[in-house]
Amino acid sequence: MNRLATTVALGIWAGFCGFGSLRLLHEGGLTTELLGQGAGHLLDRLQMPAIGLDRPQAIAFAAILAALAIALGQAIVKIQAQPPGRARAGEPYAAAALSALFAFFAAASLAGSPIAAFFGDGASFTLWIAVSFGALLFDHLMSDEDDPEDEASFRAVLRAIREAEEDAIARRRGSAPHRVAQHRDEKDFR
Numbered sequence: 001m002n003r004l005a006t007t008v009a010l011g012i013w014a015g016f017c018g019f020g021s022l023r024l025l026h027e028g029g030l031t032t033e034l035l036g037q038g039a040g041h042l043l044d045r046l047q048m049p050a051i052g053l054d055r056p057q058a059i060a061f062a063a064i065l066a067a068l069a070i071a072l073g074q075a076i077v078k079i080q081a082q083p084p085g086r087a088r089a090g091e092p093y094a095a096a097a098l099s100a101l102f103a104f105f106a107a108a109s110l111a112g113s114p115i116a117a118f119f120g121d122g123a124s125f126t127l128w129i130a131v132s133f134g135a136l137l138f139d140h141l142m143s144d145e146d147d148p149e150d151e152a153s154f155r156a157v158l159r160a161i162r163e164a165e166e167d168a169i170a171r172r173r174g175s176a177p178h179r180v181a182q183h184r185d186e187k188d189f190r
Contacts (some may be wrong), residue, residue, distance in 0.1 A: 002079070002080070002143070003079050003087055003095075003139040003143070004139075005136075005138050005139050006079060006091075006094060006135050006136050006138075006139040007076055007079060007080065008135070009078060009131070009132040009135040009136070010073075010075050010076045010079075010094055010097070010098075010132070011072075011073050013068075013072050013097075013098070013132060014069045014072035014073045014076070014103060015069075017065045017066070017068040017069035017072060017101065018065070018066070018116060019068040020062075020065045021063075021065040021066040022050070022062075023058075024053065024058045024061050024062035024065065025058070025059070025120075026103045027050055027051060027053060027058045028053070028056075028057075028058030028062065028107075029055060030057045030058075030059065030062075038190075042106045044084040051114055051115060051117050051118055052114045052117075052137045053114055053115065057114075057115070061115045061118075061135035064104060068097065068100060068101050068104065069098070069118075071093075071100060072094075072097045072098075072101075074093060074097075075090060075093040075094040075096075075097045076090075076094075078090030078093045079091070079093075079094060085144065088140070088143065089106060091136065091140060094136055094137075095133070095136060098129060098132055098133060098136070101129065102129045103162050104127075105119050105122070105125055105129075111124055155157060
């Protein structure tokens, strides 16, 4: 499994949003209608404190959290389903999903919505979002994926350094330019 830290962080947030959606559906009185008596009884046994939303608000916020859970899951799929060396293509999805989750929290907090209580202490929620971005950055920096453009740029820089070094040596020795070019062609710099 590539990018373990990112995958774990996104998986935890997807679970948080998915369970939060179920919790809000239960608060809105829809779990029995949508999932049957068993799910309603199970969520009753958890004895979670009510957030204090009316039915339309609970359903709307449950839909937002469900969409975020799907987006986070899709980010995991993008990161894991890529062929080796192409997982970077999933990073923008992961960053966008985490940003959307934080934006939802920030909007709810700034608006004074009762759903802000769902996120608990704002400072700890913000900290865990930042840790998740840190996991994304860590995996990005630790990946050993080769990007053809990066490789070409790296080779061009090495070539320029080599040519500057050879020109400096030639000037110091007073060599003819054709000898430096011949010497350059003989070296293998792969």
